[in-house]
Amino acid sequence: MRASGILMPVFSLPGPYGIGTLGDEAFAFVDFLAAAKQTYWQILPIGPTGYGDSPYQSFSAFAGNPYFIDFRLLAADGLLTEAELPAPQPVGPVDYGALYRQRPVVLHKAADRLLASPTPAYEAFCEAQSGWLEDYALFMAVKAERGQAGLADWPDDLRTREPAALAAAKERLAAEVDYYKAVQFFFYTQWNALKAYANSHGIQLVGDIPIYVSPDSSDLWTHPELFQTDGAVHLTSVAGCPPDAFAADGQLWGNPLYDWPRHEAEDFRWWKRRIKHATSIYDVVRIDHFRGFESYYSIPAGNKTAAGGHWEKGPDRAFIDAMHKALGEGGIIAEDLGYLTPEVKAMLAASGYPGMKIMQFAFDSREPGNYLPYTYPRNSVVYTGTHDNVTAEGWRQSTSAEDVAYACRYLRCAPEDLTEAMICACLSCVSEMAVIPLADWLHLDAEARINTPSTQGANWQWRLTRPLTPALSAHIAELTALYHRVPGEEL
Template sequence: MRKSGILLHISSLPSEYGIGKMGKEAYRFADFLAETKTGLWQILPLSPTSYGDSPYQSFSAFAGNPYFIDFELLEKEGLLKKDEYTSIKWEQDKEKIDYEFLYENVYKVLRKAYSRFEVTPEYRLFEMINRKWLGDYALFMSLKFRYDGKPWYKWPEELAMCEKNAVKKAKEELKDEIGFHKFIQFCFSRQWKALKEYANSKGIKIIGDIPIYVSLDSTEVWMTPELFELDEDKKPVAVAGCPPDCFSPTGQLWGNPLYDWDYHRKTDFSWWISRIQNAAETYDIIRIDHFRGFAGYYCIPYGNKTAEVGIWKKGPGAKLFKKAEEELGKLDIIAENLGFLTPDVQDMLDEVGYPGMKVIEFGFSDSKNDYLPHNFTDTNSYSYTGTHDNDTLVGWYKSLDKDSKNFCLDYLNVKLDIQIPEAMLRLVWSGVSDAAVAQFQDFIDADTDCRMNIPSTLSGNWTYRAKKKDFTDKLKAKILKLNTLYNRCSELPEDTEETVTKECKAEESPDSSCDEKLKAAKKPQKKADTDKPEPKPHS
């Protein structure tokens, strides 16, 4: 079935509290998608951000971002008083996210909620289900707050090296603080599951992201160094990145520690399988970032200032994903197969059968370019105008040289620059790929200042915020027309129809009544009353 999606991270949703939340505006966006018959909502990693505010540099591979917890929902549960969060001026800049300000204020509000929290059986179940990672993460964050946010490798040596007695003592001394960080994750989990359930009920699947690497300053590197290529002092032997290319003359130096794949093979990839399982429970579809790194990965000596010097090493290949599917069953995965591709990457992709990605912005060099839709042969793919690492369509077109602009105008059969975004959307939606996806910014003709990320830059990224006024009836009609015109309209979930049918049988209703109920269920929904959605219990 052909489908379509919009890429808009939780952080970018409209909000009165400095960053997008999992409250009313998230539910309204789900309604917006349903009303436009858009079946996919793509987001970035939900994990707590660390270095550079990037969701791809996180304190944990398993935890959720505290900034996304909705205060209004906590108030409804009796854990907050309204003035405890509305008295704070959250929006220093309505156009951009200020992560430093959030760090200084969000935790203060959440501590007030924690002061009123009473342990419940639901919370105990959450603790038990997530015991493999929750305790370590809560201790890690407690120590991070104790040491003024310093990375673990700048803590006292006995704690940095996870000496048994030092860790035991810290757990005793920080018992309440550990409880606080567990509480945060409990709140995140409940709110996220409720939002996802709501989106699913509207026929929307959520595409989430697994970054291939974890941050050096993370729970995993601190507590389980055996997973990574580290020396006896827990310093990386080499770090991750990409070699120089036409986009980055000095390459991309990400700085993440590399995996000890020999260790992962010996343990039947158990840590990776746990990570994939967590993602499969969190999202409907998993996008695996830097998929080519599982075939072969680029190693840069630790301490280098650029990625110009490095070597390629062989990764685990398809064995990891075959083992994961043995353990977890068939997985719905998108492979981010961009970057420097070699035959072994395509072989791995063919072996696992996952759809790859096509980014149309990469295509406008000549008619033989593989990223132009007339050269697509595989419907098992996801086509994008651009990803979170690309410029908006408006900014991208402005950056092209004269020849590329002329080729673009000819290819799209338009005469004016202002027609480019609409024509590019039509190009992607009309293509053969099973799924067509665009950044929200590309639907509203946003310029470069609304770009989400510029790779290899350390500041000014991940700050884009959509506005309430962006979500107009005109935009809704535009997206619905695209989906209708190119046969990409989402359908009502099967279980919704089954539920209506069961209700009819239980009521012994005549067939005409059932027909009316089914029509009502399939009819585009009016805006739901989602100002204060009920939190759903964890399961």
């Protein structure tokens, strides 16, 4: 089925409280997508963000981001008064420091009201999510008690989950544990309402899960045996990418690496639980860095760059087979960008999952792979660019004159029309799914870039500051229909 969608992070939505939320603006965006005849809304990971504010470094693989909770919806539910709502702010870049200081003050008030008289819905949520919720809430409570110190800096008895230390923490921090559980109830109540609304309007949500968990996460703390550690929850090797034309020192992510033999011995039980959770809250799941299941780049813990790493063998087909048995063969997008060996390509083919194609890469002389549109298979998802790329307009303005000239010759357009030509190339190509970032539909320049890999600061901050007009939705709908990407209107 040919279809298309728009990439738009939740945090990038407009709204009065410093960051996009699951409130009115999210529902309005669903309406915009429906008017534009789109099928998918692709977002970025929705977990609570930690160091660097990256959605790919979350405190939990299962929890939701408290920053996305909409205060107005809490007020409508009687959990906040109008006087307790913060003063509306002009829409601007996300200020995570301000959110960190201000949001918990308001959320505590709502949580106190809920916990004073817990509802059956809250109690049912806690029971249904107990497999991760209790440990996550205790993890966050300990972090708060210790001034947000990372897991690596906790006392030995707490870091290694000594029974006496755990019992004492649960008793000492019971009120804070309940607070973090209530916040997750708020998030998932609002998330599920948004998803139901989107689905009722013909929009499917495409979620994004990082392949790795954060080194400062309840996942590592709860299951250190599933990762490459020294037995005391200290990492021995960490994740990243080798040097390439885009990063001379490679990318040092610092995430824990999996103990894959242990996972395989347990029939990938933890991963099945993670993917089942993801497929319960998203309609389609994009798995970041999918090639890491075939082989992964291992960097000794403590290295300052990724240059000293080496490749290790991953679980490969055993993982794919386990996922197929647990979930069937659909509903997954494999992010297969980067260094692809024949083995990686064979694993992707065996999975049956669509890989990704990036239109910008087709004309970038630094990119060794062939991303020209004529090479795309039907079973693929094509993008002008992703959250890690500059916008198409920013690419046109910043790349070499030779690359721009090549793109214009190939797409038969003038330089000033290159963004629109790239969009049309994506929509017209044979890939069954096409996803265009909203910033590209708006022809925004590099100021709308979401993330620059291997950098700190100025990432994950872009927000939509202009209205989405009926003229824009009509234009998108026209091109979507022209290239036969409206389900039910195929040739």
